[in-house]
């Protein structure tokens with residue numbers, strides 16, 4: 001359908017109130033920007049973390065490589081990869097129907113350089129949604145902590161079987177200090193608190209406030225029903241350590257694995273196939 005038409009499908013001119021509404025694409029871009037601010041309030045240095053991941057990609061990714069953004073949300077990593085690497089394509093995978101649709105709309109201007117796919121990482125067959133793609137890099141942020149130990153270990157095995165030879169996984173996430181270091185835990189908590197206070201004062205929404213804005217858009221409110229159904233009975237976060245992630249990656253078959261960035265209990269873990 002042409003975006004240039006000035007009339008509705010029935011031929012009538014749009015009403016004044018219709019004209020005053022920003023398009024779904026514009027709303028979606030604004031919501032993605034607000035998502036970034038909302039998430040950054042929970043993660044000190046979130047943008048620096050992304051920059052570090054992309055700096056690593058610059059050294060290891062073929063110019064026309066394929067990047068898988070795993071548990072992509074509305075596509076924050078994908079947006080940054082597509083902007084920085086003009087010949088790279090992205091597959092953005094998530095299980096949240098609202099965030100997938102929001103990402104599709106917000107990043108529609110990238111055309112066929114991006115494909116959003118609906119996957120549940122709990123499903124052992126999830127990689128079939130990737131088709132023939134062999135990603136050169138898998139990037140994930142603030143997401144894999146949702147997976148219980150056995151599911152995470154299996155997902156790392158799935159990635160080892162899917163990533164192109166020599167390809168990399170970069171996982172940025174909160175990995176709690178659970179080994180009897182109360183000062184470390186306390187400093188992480190205080191740092192989180194300070195970032196939230198600072199960013200909220202600057203206008204960032206909290207999680208519930210952001211979701212209230214999204215579901216005020218009719219198209220997304222409709223999908224939120226399915227979202228609620230999908231996530232209704234998932235268990236709480238399992239709190240896995242850095243050591244667990246690194247060992248699970250090695251056991252999954254990655255040749256090298258370890259942290260490349262840390263801010264208190266926030267890490268980027270790199271693995272190479």
Ligand SMILES: C[S@@+](CC[C@H](N)C(=O)[O-])C[C@H]1O[C@@H](n2cnc3c(N)ncnc32)[C@H](O)[C@@H]1O
Nearest residue numbers: 071072073076094095096120121122141142143
């Ligand atoms: C806090 S968001 C982070 C999104 C994005 N990576 C970012 O940093 O902005 C966590 C994401 O994990 C996704 N997720 C949780 N469980 C999942 C599952 N079983 N399969 C696929 N995605 C999942 C959620 O839908 C959500 O988009």
